[in-house]
Amino acid sequence: MKSTDLNERVKGVGEAVLTASGLGVGFIPEGGHRQEVVGDVNLCLRTGRMAALVGESGCGKSITAAALGGLLPRGMKMDQGEIQWAGAGACGPGRGLAYVFQDPGECLDPVFTIGNQIREVLPKEDRSRAEERLAELFRTVGFDEPARVQASYSHQLSGGMQQRAMLAMALAGRPRVLVADEPTTALDVTVQAIILRLLAELQRKENLAVLLITHNLGVVAEVADDLHVMYAGRVVESGPVELLREPWHPYVKGLLRALPRLEENVSRLEGIDGSVPPLGRRPSGCRFHPRCPLAHAVCREQEPPLLGREGNRAVACWACMEGGWA
Amino acid sequence: MSRPLLQVENLSVRYHTGRHRVDAVREVSFDLSRGRCLGVVGESGSGKSSLARAVLGLEEQVTGRVDFEGQAVLNMTREARLAFRRRAQIVFQDPVGSLNPRMKVGVALGEVLRVHGLVASRVEGDAQVRTWLETVGMDPVYAGRFPHELSGGQRQRVNLARALCVGAELLVADEPVSALDVSVQAQILNLLQALQKSRGITWMLIGHDLAVMHHMADEVLVMQKGEVVERGSADEVFRHPSHPYTRELIAAAPSVERALKRRTAEGPSLGLKELASPVQD
Numbered sequence: 003m004k005s006t007d008l009n010e011r012v013k014g015v016g017e018a019v020l021t022a023s024g025l026g027v028g029f030i031p032e033g034g035h036r037q038e039v040v041g042d043v044n045l046c047l048r049t050g051r052m053a054a055l056v057g058e059s060g061c062g063k064s065i066t067a068a069a070l071g072g073l074l075p076r077g078m079k080m081d082q083g084e085i086q087w088a089g090a091g092a093c094g095p096g097r098g099l100a101y102v103f104q105d106p107g108e109c110l111d112p113v114f115t116i117g118n119q120i121r122e123v124l125p126k127e128d129r130s131r132a133e134e135r136l137a138e139l140f141r142t143v144g145f146d147e148p149a150r151v152q153a154s155y156s157h158q159l160s161g162g163m164q165q166r167a168m169l170a171m172a173l174a175g176r177p178r179v180l181v182a183d184e185p186t187t188a189l190d191v192t193v194q195a196i197i198l199r200l201l202a203e204l205q206r207k208e209n210l211a212v213l214l215i216t217h218n219l220g221v222v223a224e225v226a227d228d229l230h231v232m233y234a235g236r237v238v239e240s241g242p243v244e245l246l247r248e249p250w251h252p253y254v255k256g257l258l259r260a261l262p263r264l265e266e267n268v269s270r271l272e273g274i275d276g277s278v279p280p281l282g283r284r285p286s287g288c289r290f291h292p293r294c295p296l297a298h299a300v301c302r303e304q305e306p307p308l309l310g311r312e313g314n315r316a317v318a319c320w321a322c323m324e325g326g327w328a
Numbered sequence: 329m330s331r332p333l334l335q336v337e338n339l340s341v342r343y344h345t346g347r348h349r350v351d352a353v354r355e356v357s358f359d360l361s362r363g364r365c366l367g368v369v370g371e372s373g374s375g376k377s378s379l380a381r382a383v384l385g386l387e388e389q390v391t392g393r394v395d396f397e398g399q400a401v402l403n404m405t406r407e408a409r410l411a412f413r414r415r416a417q418i419v420f421q422d423p424v425g426s427l428n429p430r431m432k433v434g435v436a437l438g439e440v441l442r443v444h445g446l447v448a449s450r451v452e453g454d455a456q457v458r459t460w461l462e463t464v465g466m467d468p469v470y471a472g473r474f475p476h477e478l479s480g481g482q483r484q485r486v487n488l489a490r491a492l493c494v495g496a497e498l499l500v501a502d503e504p505v506s507a508l509d510v511s512v513q514a515q516i517l518n519l520l521q522a523l524q525k526s527r528g529i530t531w532m533l534i535g536h537d538l539a540v541m542h543h544m545a546d547e548v549l550v551m552q553k554g555e556v557v558e559r560g561s562a563d564e565v566f567r568h569p570s571h572p573y574t575r576e577l578i579a580a581a582p583s584v585e586r587a588l589k590r591r592t593a594e595g596p597s598l599g600l601k602e603l604a605s606p607v608q609d
Contacts (some may be wrong), residue, residue: 052596058509154595191536192373195580202596218510220582227595243596247588260514262543262582264566270521271543277479307346 006130016048018088019178020070020099027069029281036162037281039078040065040235042308047179047211052202054214054222054243059234060278063215066232067181069286070213071095091178095107097125100172106164110156113301116167121189123174130197139170142208144200162193169200173208181203183215219257231257234279235290235307241315250317252328253290288320296321296328331500332359332396333530334383339392341554352378355392355552359519360547362497365524365531367545367562369538371576375554376534380500383532384416385409396498414444417491421503423483433461433486434471437493444494460489465519476509481512488519492527503535517544538581544568550574589598 025043028036040062049215055063068168070279087093103109111119120139121132128135140148143166156164165185172180175321182201202225214226222229223246230240231254238307239251251256256274276293279285286290290299300304300320308318332540341353353375360366366388368376381387383394385401398411420426426457428436436459438453447453449485458468464485475483482506491499501520503511517540523529537542541548548565550573558571569575587596 058511087417191538192371192576192580194582198582218582219510219584220587223584223587223591223596224582227596244591246584246589257510258584260511261584262517262537262539263577263585264542264581265585267542267563271514271517273518274511275515277481277512278509292336300403 012086016051016098016209018046018048020165021045021086022066022070023086024083024085025066025080025085027065027074027078029078031172032079032281036081036234038284040069040232040279041082043083043230043232043237044308045213045230047213049178050070050206051147051227052205052214052225053228053230054226055230055232056216058217058278060280061232062235062236064183067101067183067213067215070179071099071101073101073261078251087222088229095309097175098177099179099181099301100175100177102165102168102172102180102182102185104187106161106168106188107156109168110164110239112152112156114155115152115198116154116156116159120167122169123171124261125175128174133269135174139173142173142204143167143170145170146267149270160193161189162197165189165197169204173204179213181215184217184258185214187218194221215260219261222246234284236289236305236318237316238290238319239315239317240308241313245313245315246289248314249327250311250322251319252294252296256293258278261324288318297328330362332361333362333397334360334532335393335395335398336360336383337393337395339379339382339390339394341375341382341387342389342391342502343378344389351554353382356549356556357392358547358556358559359543360498360532361526362530363485365533366543366548368532368534368551369536369540369541369546369548370551371577373553375430376551377502378554379551380418380502380532382416384500385412386410386418387596389577392593406454412446414494415496417494417501417502419484419487419491419497419501421506421588423480423507424475427483429475431474432471433473433475433478434458437486437490438470439462440490442491446494456493457489460484460493463492464489465515469499479512481515483514485519488523492523495530498530498532498603499533500532503536504533505540506535513540520544537585538566538577539583548602550577 006021022043022045029039031037043066057063062103068074087098092098112278118137124132139150145151145166146193147321186197204210216222222245226243229238229243229245233253239249239254259272260273260274274293288301288306291297306320308316310316320326337357339353339356343352344348356379368379370376379493382390390402400443402558434457437457441447441453447456457471461468461470466485506514524531533544545562549556552573558565558574569578
């Protein structure tokens with residue numbers, strides 16, 4: 003059975019820049035055999051659009067993001083599927099794709115000024131007009147006092163300013179794809195709102211293809227266009243963010259029910275029993291079946307494929323299939 | 329109505345760093361009745377954790393009054409403090425950092441019981457540890473496991489058992505679910521609520537997630553730069569915020585429902601209108 007072709011989605015809105023198909027990452031311990039960390043992930047990143055990869059810790063979202071840029075940690079290898087860059091322009095990690103991570107304080111070098119760090123990553127063609135380009139980048143990420151920031155060390159900046167500096171650095175190479183891995187998780191809510199807004203503006207103005215990695219469904223609903231929900235190394239549901247209005251997969255439904263609401267107060271939250279299985283203990287069949295209220299025998303034995311359905315949506319669940327029981 | 333369990337009056341906490349002085353908490357007053365849940369919300373640096381620690385007598389430079397059942401917490405005698413520590417406990421955000429990695433869960437909990445003189449023998453201790461693990465919804469076999477063998481939610485349950493087993497009546501929880509995944513967070517929040525009902529635990533919940541606070545708290549204090557800028561019943565504060573800072577916090581909190589309502593056919597429409605655009609054109 004072939005998984006849904008996500009490339010066919012959202013035609014005309016943006017051009018495909020990076021397409022990952024059947025992407026799989028294995029962890030191969032020394033002298034051990036391969037364990038699958040992430041399997042069969044299909045992603046298509048398009049200009050001017052933001053795709054979100056959502057899931058709880060241990061579901062493989064950061065590993066997927068790392069695989070796109072060849073940044074996998076030691077012992078892990080992308081040994082399935084392929085990544086294709088489309089169109090003219092820079093490809094691959096470095097020039098084509100840039101990252102922003104969760105903790106800007108740790109990503110910035112404490113012994114160099116912000117200005118020096120960004121100057122260092124400027125591509126060759128910008129070196130001769132470094133100051134001009136620096137001012138441009140600082141304007142793009144909305145620094146009020148560019149001169150002060152340039153001369154500052156990272157500890158002299160607030161978390162929000164540090165993240166802006168990271169964004170400026172990421173944009174220095176004029177990437178076509180920006181991968182933002184939990185970019186606002188370490189920030190306060192008011193600052194988070196500002197950085198998210200900035201991210202959305204950059205995506206529009208610079209026509210960037212953005213991949214947002216987050217555990218926060220609220221953040222996704224605020225800024226993203228497309229959504230891929232991962233569970234234990236697989237994409238279980240994907241489609242336009244509006245799918246959150248009426249998700250199909252029992253895991254996504256459960257996540258939404260488990261979320262406390264700001265608007266209304268329910269007397270009791272419905273958590274999902276159990277927790278995400280760690281790498282070596284992922285169950286056979288559908289990985290969600292031990293926690294799933296809808297699980298039948300088939301779920302224990304066979305893994306459901308991610309099948310495309312109406313409205314550019316896709317879901318991997320036996321119960322949601324034609325002739326299913328949900 | 330009977331006297332509140334906790335009465336705090338004009339509490340201030342001050343830190344000295346070199347030549348600088350930081351007023352982390354300024355003149356905070358509140359009452360907390362038995363069996364209620366008080367939520368303290370604010371962003372980092374607002375003084376919410378300092379307030380929590382000061383209430384438990386864990387801060388040094390404190391002025392004002394903290395009364396626990398009418399007894400002053402600051403300047404307690406040694407014996408009184410030991411008794412107070414049994415009745416007022418704290419649970420921290422990081423469930424890993426709060427547990428000794430070299431001790432099995434059962435041994436760690438047993439030690440707490442022994443230190444406080446609550447059990448006569450190891451056998452009695454083991455039996456009690458099993459009961460407490462069941463109280464927090466864990467299988468007693470986990471007594472034989474090390475913290476690294478537990479999931480985040482289970483570790484936080486152990487921390488709750490650790491706080492409860494000495495007879496805590498007031499539990500201060502500093503961001504107890506921030507490090508947990510959403511599906512597990514709901515389980516722990518449900519457990520906190522169940523303990524509030526079944527054991528009459530009084531909660532002081534510190535956090536930054538407004539939705540969690542709205543769900544859990546009966547009353548809320550909103551803190552900014554060490555000061556309480558708004559207080560009231562949770563429903564009142566979150567439905568009809570009166571202070572601009574509270575409004576800003578609520579507007580900035582990402583919410584699935586609100587965002588979905590706002591989304592148009594073209595895609596997301598950021599609802600962050602209240603906040604100035606960071607990009608200068």
